[in-house]
Amino acid sequence: MPSKSKSFWTEKKKSAGVAYLFISPFFLLFAIFGIYPIIFTFYLSFFRWDALSPMEYVGFDNFKFVIEDPTFWISFMNTIVMALMGTIPQLIVALILAVMLNSSITRFKKAFRTLYFLPNITSIVAVTLVFSSFFGGEGIANWMLTSIGLDPVAWNSGWWGVKIAISIMVFWRWVGYNAIIYLSGLQSIPHDLYEAATIDGASRRQQLTSITLPLLKPFVVFTVLLSTIGALQLFTEPYVFLGQSGTGSTRQEGITMVIYLYSEAFRNSFFGTAASSAVILFFFTILFSVANHWLSNRMNGEDGEA
Amino acid sequence: MKRWMTLLLSAILLVSLAACGGGNGGNNSKNAEGTGGSGGEKKEEKVELTFWTLGTAGYDKLVEEWNAAHPNIQVKVQNTGDQTAHHNNLITALSAGSGAPDIFMLEIAFMEKFIKNQDKFYNLYDLGAKDIEGNYLEWKWKQAQSKDGKFQIGLPTDIGPSVVYYRADLMEKAGIPSDPVAFGEAINTWDKFAAVGKQFTDKTGVAFVDNTDLMFNALRDQSDSEIYFKKEDDSFIGDTNPQIKKAYDLTVKAIQEKWIGKTVLWSPEWGAAMNEGKVAVVLGPAWMKANITGNAPDTKGKWKVTQLPEGSGNWGGSFLTIPKETKHSKEAYEFITWLDNQDQQLRAFESSGLMPSIPAIYDTDTFKNAKDEFFSGQNIATEFAKAAQKIKPVYYGPLHDTTDSYFKSALRNVIEKNSDPAAEWDSAVKQSKDLAKRGG
Numbered sequence: 001m002p003s004k005s006k007s008f009w010t011e012k013k014k015s016a017g018v019a020y021l022f023i024s025p026f027f028l029l030f031a032i033f034g035i036y037p038i039i040f041t042f043y044l045s046f047f048r049w050d051a052l053s054p055m056e057y058v059g060f061d062n063f064k065f066v067i068e069d070p071t072f073w074i075s076f077m078n079t080i081v082m083a084l085m086g087t088i089p090q091l092i093v094a095l096i097l098a099v100m101l102n103s104s105i106t107r108f109k110k111a112f113r114t115l116y117f118l119p120n121i122t123s124i125v126a127v128t129l130v131f132s133s134f135f136g137g138e139g140i141a142n143w144m145l146t147s148i149g150l151d152p153v154a155w156n157s158g159w160w161g162v163k164i165a166i167s168i169m170v171f172w173r174w175v176g177y178n179a180i181i182y183l184s185g186l187q188s189i190p191h192d193l194y195e196a197a198t199i200d201g202a203s204r205r206q207q208l209t210s211i212t213l214p215l216l217k218p219f220v221v222f223t224v225l226l227s228t229i230g231a232l233q234l235f236t237e238p239y240v241f242l243g244q245s246g247t248g249s250t251r252q253e254g255i256t257m258v259i260y261l262y263s264e265a266f267r268n269s270f271f272g273t274a275a276s277s278a279v280i281l282f283f284f285t286i287l288f289s290v291a292n293h294w295l296s297n298r299m300n301g302e303d304g305e306a
Numbered sequence: 307m308k309r310w311m312t313l314l315l316s317a318i319l320l321v322s323l324a325a326c327g328g329g330n331g332g333n334n335s336k337n338a339e340g341t342g343g344s345g346g347e348k349k350e351e352k353v354e355l356t357f358w359t360l361g362t363a364g365y366d367k368l369v370e371e372w373n374a375a376h377p378n379i380q381v382k383v384q385n386t387g388d389q390t391a392h393h394n395n396l397i398t399a400l401s402a403g404s405g406a407p408d409i410f411m412l413e414i415a416f417m418e419k420f421i422k423n424q425d426k427f428y429n430l431y432d433l434g435a436k437d438i439e440g441n442y443l444e445w446k447w448k449q450a451q452s453k454d455g456k457f458q459i460g461l462p463t464d465i466g467p468s469v470v471y472y473r474a475d476l477m478e479k480a481g482i483p484s485d486p487v488a489f490g491e492a493i494n495t496w497d498k499f500a501a502v503g504k505q506f507t508d509k510t511g512v513a514f515v516d517n518t519d520l521m522f523n524a525l526r527d528q529s530d531s532e533i534y535f536k537k538e539d540d541s542f543i544g545d546t547n548p549q550i551k552k553a554y555d556l557t558v559k560a561i562q563e564k565w566i567g568k569t570v571l572w573s574p575e576w577g578a579a580m581n582e583g584k585v586a587v588v589l590g591p592a593w594m595k596a597n598i599t600g601n602a603p604d605t606k607g608k609w610k611v612t613q614l615p616e617g618s619g620n621w622g623g624s625f626l627t628i629p630k631e632t633k634h635s636k637e638a639y640e641f642i643t644w645l646d647n648q649d650q651q652l653r654a655f656e657s658s659g660l661m662p663s664i665p666a667i668y669d670t671d672t673f674k675n676a677k678d679e680f681f682s683g684q685n686i687a688t689e690f691a692k693a694a695q696k697i698k699p700v701y702y703g704p705l706h707d708t709t710d711s712y713f714k715s716a717l718r719n720v721i722e723k724n725s726d727p728a729a730e731w732d733s734a735v736k737q738s739k740d741l742a743k744r745g746g
Contacts, residue, residue, distance in 0.1 A: 050422070053423055071740075136573055156722070251718075
C-alpha cells in the first residue's frame with residue numbers, strides 16, 4: 001500500500017469509517033424522516049402556508065394567533081386533565097395487577113399476561129368504534145347508569161362525560177402494557193432479598209414498601225415518563241370518538257393539543273399555525289419531561305439510598 | 307486490506323442503489339420526450355393514466371370497458387375510501403411536485419382548497435370544455451369554476467340534491483296526507499313543516515325529524531348564493547345571513563317542541579332509530595337513499611320521497627380534474643369526457659345510484675321508469691331530478707367545514723345539555739369570527 005494513503009487511513013480511522021458506514025442507514029433515515037421535519041416545522045411556524053400556494057413570512061404572528069386562541073388553551077387544559085385521569089389510576093392499577101401476577105398464588109400467569117396485553121395490540125380505531133357505541137347517547141354505559149337509578153351522562157358532549165369516556169379508553173388500552181413492564185421489574189428483584197427479609201421477620205407490607213417499591217423505582221420512572229409523553233400526544237381516541245358525533249373533532253370538550261394542530265393543518269389548511277402549535281407542544285413536552293426527571297430525582301433524595 | 311475492500315464494496319453498493327432509484331426517473335422522462343418528439347407515431351405510443359377515485363363511485367366497470375376499447379390509453383384506478391385522506395394525498399403530491407395522478411376525483415367540500423391553487427390544474431376550458439358546458443346543470447358546473455368564471459377546474463359527476471324522505475305509513479296513522487304530492491303541499495313552507503312536525507309528534511309520540519344536523523343542513527343549503535362567507539373577500543357573514551339564523555332558530559324550535567330526535571348523525575343509534583320506526587322524516591340529499599335502505603331494512607316499502615319546503619339545496623357530489631403534473635392532459639381529457647358523458651352517467655346512476663348532473667338524462671325512459679321498491683314503488687329518481695333543477699349555486703369558502711361544525715355543536719349543546727340557544731349562537735359566532743381572522 002502506498003505510504004501516502006497510509007498516513008491518512010490509519011487502522012483506527014479505517015475501522016471507525018467502516019463502523020460509521022454500517023450505522024449510516026439509520027442516521028440517514030433519521031435525518032430525512034426525523035430531523036428534517038422537525039427543523040422544517042420550526043421554519044414553517046413563521047410562515048403562512050396552505051401547502052399549495054407560495055409561503056408568506058409572517059414573523060411571530062402564528063404564535064400570537066395560537067396563544068391568543070381560547071380553543072388552544074382549552075385543548076391544553078383537556079390534554080392535562082385527560083393525562084391525569086388516564087395515567088394516574090392506570091399506573092396504580094397496573095402496579096397492582098403486576099404484583100398479583102407476580103405473586104405465587106396466581107395461577108394461569110401466562111394466560112393472564114396475554115390477556116392484559118391484548119388491548120394494546122388491538123387496532124385503536126376498532127377499539128374506539130366499539131367504545132363509541134358503548135358510550136353512545138343510548139348506549140350500554142347509559143343503560144347501566146339508568147338501571148342502577150343514576151342519570152344518563154352526555155358522553156358525546158358533556159364536559160366531563162367526554163373526558164371520562166376517553167380516559168377510560170386510554171386506561172383500557174395501556175394498563176396491560178404497563179403491568180407487563182412492572183412485572184418484568186418485579187421479576188428482576190433478587191429473590192434472596194425477600195428470603196432475608198422473611199428471616200428477619202418483615203411482614204408482607206414491610207417487604208412491599210421497603211424492598212419492592214424502592215427497587216421498582218426505575219421502572220416507575222420509565223412508565224411515568226412514557227405515559228406523560230403519550231398523554232401529551234393523545235390523538236386517535238378523541239379523534240375517532242368525537243368524529244362519530246358527526247360534527248367532527250372540533251368539539252371543545254375533547255379537543256387535545258394534537259387534534260388542535262391536526263385540524264389547523266388538515267381541516268383549515270393553516271399549516272403555519274399548525275406548525276407553531278407543534279413547536280409549542282414540543283416545548284411543553286420537554287418541560288414535562290424535565291419536571292418528571294426532577295421529581296423522580298427528588299423522590300430519590302427523600303428515600304435516601306434507593 | 308480486507309477492511310479497505312469492505313469499505314469500497316459497501317460504497318459501491320450504496321452508490322448503485324442510489325443509481326437504481328434515479329435510473330427509473332431517467333427512463334420515464336426519456337419515454338415522455340419520445341412521445342412528444344415522434345409526432346406522427348404518437349398513436350402507437352401506449353399511455354397509462356392513473357385515476358384516483360373516491361368512495362363507492364363504481365367506476366371500475368366503466369374503466370374496464372374503456373381499457374378494452376382503447377388499448378393505447380390504459381387507465382388505472384386507485385380508490386380511497388376516506389375523503390380527507392383522499393384529498394390530503396393530492397395536496398401532498400402537488401406540493402411535492404410529483405406523485406399526483408393524471409385524473410383526480412374532487413369532492414365539492416374540498417373544492418375551495420384547490421380552486422385557490424388553480425395553477426396546479428389544467429383549465430378544462432383550454433382543453434375544449436366550452437363545447438360540453440351546456441350539457442351539465444348550470445349551478446353544478448359553476449361550483450368548479452374560479453370566481454371570475456374563466457377557469458374550469460373539473461367536470462361535474464354526481465350531485466346531491468336534497469329532498470324529504472318520509473314514512474308514509476306513519477303519516478297516515480297521524481292523519482297527515484301521505485301521498486308525495488299532498489304531503490309535499492302540507493309542508494311547502496318551513497312554518498308549515500314545523501306545524502306538521504309538532505302535530506305529528508303530539509299525536510304519535512314519535513320524533514318527526516331524526517337529527518339536528520340534517521335539519522340544520524337542509525335549511526342552510528337553501529342560502530342565497532353565500533352561506534358563511536362572502537364570495538368577494540371571504541369575510542364571515544354567518545351571523546348576518548338570514549337563512550343561517552332561520553336554520554338555527556327552526557332547529558331550536560324543533561328541540562323545544564320536542565319533535566326532533568336526539569341521536570347523533572351517523573351513529574349506530576341514528577341508524578337503529580330509522581329501522582325501529584322512531585323517526586318519520588329524514589332530510590337528506592339523493593345519496594342518503596343508500597344510508598336509509600342500508601340502515602332500515604325492516605321498513606322496506608314504507609318510505610316515500612317528496613320535495614323540501616321552499617326549494618332545494620345541494621350536499622356533496624364530485625368533479626373530475628386533471629392535475630398539471632400529468633404529461634397526458636389530452637388523453638386524460640378524452641377519457642373524462644367519455645366517463646362523464648350522458649350514457650356513462652346514466653349507467654353510473656343505475657349501478658351505483660350516482661345522481662346524474664346532465665339534465666337531459668332526467669327525460670330518458672330508463673330514468674323516468676325507475677321504480678324503487680324500498681320507497682313503495684315510487685319513482686324517486688324524478689323527485690331527485692325535480693329538486694336538482696331548483697338548486698342555485700352557493701359559495702362555501704375555505705373555512706366552511708370548521709365554521710359549520712361550530713353551529714352544529716351549538717345545536718347539540720342545546721339538545722343534549724339544555725343550554726341557552728342564544729348564548730350558544732353567540733359563542734358559535736364568536737368562534738367563527740376568531741377562525742376567520744386567522745385566514746384573512
